[in-house]
Amino acid sequence: MSMVSATSASTGLSRPASGPAIVWRQLRAFRILLPFVALVGVWWAIYASADFSPQVLVSPLAVWRAFVNLVTHGVMAEYASTSLRMIGFATALSLIVGVPIGFAVGVNRYAAHTLESFLRFLQGISGIAWLPLAIIWFGFSHTTTLVIVIYTLIVPIIFNTMIGVRAIPETYTLALRSLGASRLRLVRDVYLPGALPSIVVGLRLGMGYGWRALIAAEMLVRQGGLGDLIFGARTFGQIDRIMTGMIVIGCLYIVVDRLIVQPIENLTVAHWGALRQ
Amino acid sequence: MSIATIPPGPAGHPQARRTLHQVVWRLLPLAPFAFVVLAWAAYWTIAQPTAATLPAVHDVVAAVWDLAAKGELATHVLASLWRLLLGALLGILTGVIGGFVVGLNRSVSAFLSPLIVFFNAISGIVWLPLVIGWLGIGTALAVFLIWNTVFFIVFQNTVLGVQLVPQVFEQGVQALGGGRWETIRSVILPGALPYILTGVRSGLGFGWRALIAAELVGATTGLGQMIFGATEFHRSDIIIGGCLIIGTIAMAMDRWLLLPIERRTIERWGLVFDATKEK
Numbered sequence: 001m002s003m004v005s006a007t008s009a010s011t012g013l014s015r016p017a018s019g020p021a022i023v024w025r026q027l028r029a030f031r032i033l034l035p036f037v038a039l040v041g042v043w044w045a046i047y048a049s050a051d052f053s054p055q056v057l058v059s060p061l062a063v064w065r066a067f068v069n070l071v072t073h074g075v076m077a078e079y080a081s082t083s084l085r086m087i088g089f090a091t092a093l094s095l096i097v098g099v100p101i102g103f104a105v106g107v108n109r110y111a112a113h114t115l116e117s118f119l120r121f122l123q124g125i126s127g128i129a130w131l132p133l134a135i136i137w138f139g140f141s142h143t144t145t146l147v148i149v150i151y152t153l154i155v156p157i158i159f160n161t162m163i164g165v166r167a168i169p170e171t172y173t174l175a176l177r178s179l180g181a182s183r184l185r186l187v188r189d190v191y192l193p194g195a196l197p198s199i200v201v202g203l204r205l206g207m208g209y210g211w212r213a214l215i216a217a218e219m220l221v222r223q224g225g226l227g228d229l230i231f232g233a234r235t236f237g238q239i240d241r242i243m244t245g246m247i248v249i250g251c252l253y254i255v256v257d258r259l260i261v262q263p264i265e266n267l268t269v270a271h272w273g274a275l276r277q
Numbered sequence: 278m279s280i281a282t283i284p285p286g287p288a289g290h291p292q293a294r295r296t297l298h299q300v301v302w303r304l305l306p307l308a309p310f311a312f313v314v315l316a317w318a319a320y321w322t323i324a325q326p327t328a329a330t331l332p333a334v335h336d337v338v339a340a341v342w343d344l345a346a347k348g349e350l351a352t353h354v355l356a357s358l359w360r361l362l363l364g365a366l367l368g369i370l371t372g373v374i375g376g377f378v379v380g381l382n383r384s385v386s387a388f389l390s391p392l393i394v395f396f397n398a399i400s401g402i403v404w405l406p407l408v409i410g411w412l413g414i415g416t417a418l419a420v421f422l423i424w425n426t427v428f429f430i431v432f433q434n435t436v437l438g439v440q441l442v443p444q445v446f447e448q449g450v451q452a453l454g455g456g457r458w459e460t461i462r463s464v465i466l467p468g469a470l471p472y473i474l475t476g477v478r479s480g481l482g483f484g485w486r487a488l489i490a491a492e493l494v495g496a497t498t499g500l501g502q503m504i505f506g507a508t509e510f511h512r513s514d515i516i517i518g519g520c521l522i523i524g525t526i527a528m529a530m531d532r533w534l535l536l537p538i539e540r541r542t543i544e545r546w547g548l549v550f551d552a553t554k555e556k
Contacts, residue, residue, distance in 0.1 A: 124527030
């Protein structure tokens with residue numbers, strides 16, 4: 001995903017936290033919440049303006065009650081942890097397996113050329129398209145969901161690792177090899193740092209695809225997870241539960257993206273970005 | 278992605294060697310496909326799995342041929358492409374216009390940006406359970422999901438592109454007496470175009486996925502419905518054939534439609550960015 005979130009170019013105050021700075025910081029935190037407050041206001045106004053059936057639209061208050069209800073009964077924690085465990089495991093596995101494959105393919109010009117089109121083709125078949133076949137093979141189980149999510153994540157990671165390795169100027173490799181560096185040393189000192197920005201791009205794309213594939217797969221496999229929560233609520237027309245689930249999905253994705261993927265990205269660009277220029 | 282460069286052929290018999298080398302180089306990308314088909318055929322001959330688990334290669338070809346002959350395949354493909362076209366056009370149109378309005382106005386973009394981040398995080402399939410109650414099953418649902426997916430990606434990229442156009446260029450036009458409209462037309466639009474097109478390309482990638490996912494449950498026609506309907510009858514041949522068609526369409530779209538457009542734009546307008554880099 002070569003897009004960067006369009007955050008405002010607000011100038012950060014680097015002064016030590018004195019009185020006015022704290023107030024200012026609180027104001028800034030409020031500024032992030034302000035559009036959401038406005039949105040809830042509009043939502044409430046629409047809700048109050050006409051007589052909606054509870055199957056079509058519910059008030060923000062009802063959603064809040066559903067949220068509290070789901071949280072206090074521990075239901076939300078169970079569904080959310082199922083989804084998070086799934087994406088966490090799939091991401092870890094895809095990185096552990098995908099990056100070495102990407103290196104192995106990327107270092108060889110012929111291997112990279114041979115596999116490029118094939119990987120592009122696989123990337124074109126979205127993970128969710130394999131779901132029907134996976135259901136036949138593994139039934140309505142966690143395995144099915146996991147296979148789909150790993151497939152969705154690993155293909156962009158392999159592809160982008162390969163592209164990243166190919167983009168490293170050969171001079172670096174030759175320089176190290178002429179000094180007698182081993183293969184392992186090359187991976188550690190050239191391939192990994194050189195390809196890291198590209199790997200992170202692949203990871204981000206994979207997470208974007210993978211998280212959605214996870215939700216979609218959970219909707220159809222119905223073995224727990226947030227997708228199951230919102231799709232199951234549809235059967236009973238529980239709009240409040242659906243909206244609660246959507247909000248939780250959005251928040252979790254932002255948390256995962258901001259707290260894990262973006263720091264890695266910032267770190268790699270800060271450290272290794274110069275290599276790409 | 279400069280992988281596709283032809284390496285210099287080995288010295289020796291220059292002409293013949295080089296031609297042979299080029300032919301092999303061209304054919305290499307087909308090798309993985311051939312390998313998979315061969316491995317599949319070999320496994321099928323040795324292990325003899327049931328047709329529901331893994332159909333034979335020729336069964337898949339026959340199933341696709343059969344669907345094509347009955348005209349069903351065309352119906353499904355056209356239904357999917359029509360939804361993609363509608364949803365993507367709507368998404369690009371609203372995304373670009375919205376992106377310009379917001380991108381040109383810093384306080385509005387600062388205000389809206391948290392909302393955009395949030396809605397981008399739930400774009401696409403997450404809306405399905407809610408919107409299925411509003412729009413019912415069918416084209417409207419799929420178009421909404423694609424619009425939703427494409428819009429946020431195009432919108433974010435447009436805002437970014439508009440905001441990244443160096444002010445020097447805007448001031449240049451203004452100094453020559455150009456108005457607001459003239460500035461947008463001759464500086465901001467071309468400057469933002471590469472970003473917009475990157476957004477379109479990545480948006481269509483997500484949109485195509487959202488479409489297939491939406492069609493699995495929320496449609497009566499379309500490629501997604503074709504493969505999901507086949508699950509019930511354990512028709513793996515149709516599922517695999519459908520997956521291959523989905524991949525082929527996605528790859529063809531990216532390679533022959535989006536990549537050339539993007540490349541041409543960057544060639545045409547990319548200079549803008551070189552100028553900024555040199556500073």
